Amino acid sequence: METPDRGTVSNIAFAAVIVAAAALVILVFRSSSKDTAGVAPDTLRAGTSPSTSAAPRGSATTTATPTPTSSTEFGDAAPLAQRLLNPPPPWTRVSDAEARTGPLTIDAAARIDGGGALSRTGLQQMGYRTGINRAWSSDDAGLLVLAYQFATERGAQQYVQYAKTARSQDATYVAQPPTSGVPASYSFRRSADGSLSQVVLFAKDNVAYIVGTVSQQDRPAPGVVDELVRLQYDAAG
Numbered sequence: 001m002e003t004p005d006r007g008t009v010s011n012i013a014f015a016a017v018i019v020a021a022a023a024l025v026i027l028v029f030r031s032s033s034k035d036t037a038g039v040a041p042d043t044l045r046a047g048t049s050p051s052t053s054a055a056p057r058g059s060a061t062t063t064a065t066p067t068p069t070s071s072t073e074f075g076d077a078a079p080l081a082q083r084l085l086n087p088p089p090p091w092t093r094v095s096d097a098e099a100r101t102g103p104l105t106i107d108a109a110a111r112i113d114g115g116g117a118l119s120r121t122g123l124q125q126m127g128y129r130t131g132i133n134r135a136w137s138s139d140d141a142g143l144l145v146l147a148y149q150f151a152t153e154r155g156a157q158q159y160v161q162y163a164k165t166a167r168s169q170d171a172t173y174v175a176q177p178p179t180s181g182v183p184a185s186y187s188f189r190r191s192a193d194g195s196l197s198q199v200v201l202f203a204k205d206n207v208a209y210i211v212g213t214v215s216q217q218d219r220p221a222p223g224v225v226d227e228l229v230r231l232q233y234d235a236a237g
Contacts, residue, residue, distance in 0.1 A: 080132045080149050083207065085232040091136040091143055101144070104131030109148065126158050127151030141215035145232060148208045156203040160186070163201050163210070176222065179229045187225075198222065200229045204236040 096102040106128050110120030131148040150156045164186045167173040176187035176198075185202040198220075199212040211229050213220055 080130060080147050080207070081134075083236050084132070084134055084145055084147060085228065085235040087136055087143065087228060087231060090138040092138075094135040094137055094142075096134070099135035099144075101133045101135050104133060104146075104148070106130075122162075123159075127155035138220070140217065141213050141220050143228065144210075144212045144214075146210040146212075147236075150206050150208070153203070153206050156206050156208040157184075159208040160184070160201050160203045163208075167199075179226045179233075181230050182233045185229065185233075187222075187229075189222075198225045200225065202229070202233065204233060207236060209233075209236065 094101075106120060106123055109123055109128065109131050127150040129149045129151055131146065133144060133146040135145075136143040148156070148159060150159065167186075167188045168175065172192060173188040173190045176189055178187055179185045179200055179202075182200075182202050185200055187198070187200045190197045190199070195214050195216050196218055197212060197214045199210060201208065201210045203209070209232055211225070211232050213225055213228070
């Protein structure tokens, strides 16, 4: 298959990776959604249809409402942006303006969740504080990292479990071996609309992380994705 040029990756793969990684938490983009930081309703018109990110019947959208967290609250440590990895070449940072990434308020995160099990109420009960997403590109793939900070470690772990359950109940996702060196990590692969998505999620302290790559061919290799996940785990502090 012909390798897409960077312009194609920028215009299509980034739109796809935002949807693909977001689909981990049952993201249902709505064409009528208003534009907010980190949310790009018009990415649906860049090679991804709304149906590809919708959760199947019986998925985590029907799971009981999450219970409020009660473990010890974390104080404000390093700003969330400082906990994101700095991937080595060939990955290069894509500006927030181009990738429609950046800080995520609870309203922005809830709009991404599309009113499912992880709606604003669910996130609030989990103790959601703040979030951020950031994008990079290589010659043939896109990389997106989302970090959601909660008031407690339990809240971050609960979020990851919901995300894991959603993908486990979606037949379009195939579970992969966990990333070695990253405790309680969950990995999935998904092929749809001519692209391959690889997504890994884990929690560290009171932050939940989603590391997702997307390409129009079988790249990057799982070993490369695992290395990116380990870099993110180490960068998380």
